[in-house]
Every structure is written in C-alpha cells, then in structure tokens.
Amino acid sequence: MAVRDIRRGPVPASGPDPVWWSGGSDPERPLVLVVGGALGGGPECTRLLCRLVAHGHAVVAARLPRPVPCAECTAASVSRLIDRHARTADTRRARVIGFDLGGRQALAAAATDHRIASVHLVGTPVSRLFEEPDRILDLPPATVDALVSATGAAGGEQLPYLLKGLALLPEQLYEIRGQVWVGHAPDDPLTAPQDLALLKLTLERSVFHAFGATGGTTPRGGAVHRWLVDGVRRAGAPPVR
Numbered sequence: 216m217a218v219r220d221i222r223r224g225p226v227p228a229s230g231p232d233p234v235w236w237s238g239g240s241d242p243e244r245p246l247v248l249v250v251g252g253a254l255g256g257g258p259e260c261t262r263l264l265c266r267l268v269a270h271g272h273a274v275v276a277a278r279l280p281r282p283v284p285c286a287e288c289t290a291a292s293v294s295r296l297i298d299r300h301a302r303t304a305d306t307r308r309a310r311v312i313g314f315d316l317g318g319r320q321a322l323a324a325a326a327t328d329h330r331i332a333s334v335h336l337v338g339t340p341v342s343r344l345f346e347e348p349d350r351i352l353d354l355p356p357a358t359v360d361a362l363v364s365a366t367g368a369a370g371g372e373q374l375p376y377l378l379k380g381l382a383l384l385p386e387q388l389y390e391i392r393g394q395v396w397v398g399h400a401p402d403d404p405l406t407a408p409q410d411l412a413l414l415k416l417t418l419e420r421s422v423f424h425a426f427g428a429t430g431g432t433t434p435r436g437g438a439v440h441r442w443l444v445d446g447v448r449r450a451g452a453p454p455v456r
Contacts, residue, residue, distance in 0.1 A: 234296070236261070236276040237303075239268035246304035247447060248296055249276040250317030253365035254358065254405075254433045255337055260314075263440040270448060273304030279316055279365055293324035297331075308332035310447050315339055315405050315433050316365060322383055326390040333450035335396040335443055338403045338433025341410040345382035348375035354404045355431050388417035396422045396446040398439060400429045422446070 235258075247267050251257050256276070267274045277296060297306050310333045313321035318339025325331040344350060351359065351374045359371045368374050395418050399406045414421060424442055426434040 233277040233279070233292075234275055235278055236264055237274060237300075238264060239271075239273045240300075240303040241273055242302065242305060244271060244273040244304055245451060246297065246300055246306045246309040247272040247274045247312065248293065248300075248309060249274065249312045250293065250314070250320050251276065251278050252313070252315030252317040252338075253279075253361040254315050255435055256312070256314030256317055259435075260440070263443060266440065266444050267447065270444060272310075272447065273300070275300055275304075279320075291324075293320050293331075294328045297328065306330055308451070310335065310450060312443055312447070313337070313339055316362075319381065319383065322391065322395070323387065325393055325395070326387045329392055331393050333394045333396065333447070334391070335398070335446050335450075337398045337435075337439055337443070338400065338405050339397075339410075340405045340407070341388075342382040342413055343407040343409045344405060345378055345380065348379045351375055351378065358404050358432065385413065385417050388414065389419075391418060392420075394420040394422065394450055396424070396450070398424050398426060398434055398442060400426045400434045402428050402431050403433050404431060405433060 249256055249260065249264065264274050264276055275296065293311060297309050300306060307330060309330050311321040311324065311331055312335045315338045318336040319341065321334045321336065322341065325334050351362065352371060359374070362374055363371055366374065366377055368377050395414070397411065397414055399411060411423070426438060
C-alpha cells in the first residue's frame with residue numbers, strides 16, 4: 216500500500232487541523248499515532264513514519280496544538296484523533312509515540328483511554344519541569360527557542376506561565392494499563408532523573424532505554440527511530456506464555 220502524505224510540512228500555528236501526515240490507511244491495520252513536540256516528531260521523522268507503514272501500520276502524525284496550554288492540549292485531543300481515524304485504521308489497540316511535550320499528552324490520554332495499548336516516549340518531561348517552571352529559563356537557548364515556537368509563547372519569559380500546572384500526578388500514571396516505553400538520554404534537558412524515578416514507581420508495565428549523551432538535547436536520529444519501530448512491533452506481539 217502506497218504511503219499517502221496529507222502535507223509535507225508542519226501545520227501553521229493557526230491551522231485548525233493538527234494532522235500533517237498520514238499513510239497506510241486501512242481498517243485492518245493497527246493505528247500508530249505520532250504526537251510531535253518542540254524538539255522532535257516533525258518532518259525530520261518522515262523516514263520513521265514510512266518505516267512504520269512498511270511494517271504494517273496505519274500511521275498518523277500530528278503537531279502540538281498552539282497555544283499551550285489550551286483545551287486541545289488535554290488527553291481528550293489524543294482520544295479525539297483516535298476517534299477520527301476509527302474508519303481508516305484499527306483503533307482498538309492503538310500505539311502512541313510522543314516526542315518531548317507530545318509525550319506528556321500521550322501519557323495523559325493513556326490514563327483514561329484504554330484503547331491505547333502502548334505509549335512510546337522520547338525525551339518527555341513528566342513532572343519536574345512543570346512543577347518548577349522557572350527552571351525553563353535555565354535551559355539551553357536553543358531549547359527555549361524551540362519551546363517558544365512549539366507552544367506559541369510570546370517569548371521565553373512566558374513559558375513558565377504557559378507550562379505551569381501541566382505536571383502529571385502519580386494517581387494519573389497509576390491508571391495507565393498499556394505498556395510504556397521510555398527513551399531518555401543522560402543530558403536531556405527536558406527529562407529530569409526525578410521524572411524517570413516517578414515513572415518507574417507508578418507504571419504497571421514499562422521498558423526504559425538509555426541512549427548515549429546527546430550534547431544537551433533530546434534523543435534523535437536513526438538509533439531513536441530504530442528503537443521506536445522495534446518497540447511498536449514488540450508491543451503488538453502476542454505475550455510470551
């Protein structure tokens with residue numbers, strides 16, 4: 216089945232439709248929803264999307280709605296995207312890939328929408344960044360600029376206000392029934408060690424993978440894409456008895 220691109224670039228900031236790419240549409244193919252963030256999950260991941268289609272999935276890639284936070288940035292936005300593709304993919308056991316801020320959406324949705332069979336995170340902030348938003352201004356300038364662009368903030372000084380209060384609580388994470396795959400790097404500025412500890416304590420089923428040092432950004436590139444493809448494949452395999 217040929218890959219069908221809806222768009223080749225990201226949705227404009229004012230665009231009402233967060234979906235910018237889809238491929239492999241087929242009601243019998245399991246849905247993989249890719250939620251982009253500030254530092255990943257955009258057009259640079261097109262090869263990843265094509266590989267997922269080649270492995271038999273119906274793939275939909277979406278951008279973070281802007282501005283953040285807003286009603287569209289709740290768990291319901293991910294569930295609505297799953298609802299929207301119920302006729303073009305098998306959504307009964309969906310997989311959701313979340314890059315940095317997009318991973319926060321994916322986790323929040325998985326806590327309430329049990330159609331989500333697995334969540335695959337890359338460089339995702341879970342709690343500390345949102346509980347101590349002033350830390351945002353201490354991030355590398357390139358990361359601050361990317362967050363400003365992704366969230367629609369007027370400038371870096373507005374980020375603490377926009378992101379304050381988005382921390383996921385332990386009682387939310389306890390509700391996640393699907394398996395969660397957590398990709399992180401030791402020098403990733405968005406994923407704090409405290410977040411990893413929180414996930415290990417609260418998730419019922421999880422797989423953690425440490426990538427090498429990234430030079431102060433979130434993990435990216437071919438190694439991350441291979442890990443994601445393998446994780447999606449393994450998450451869909453029947454359990455070993």
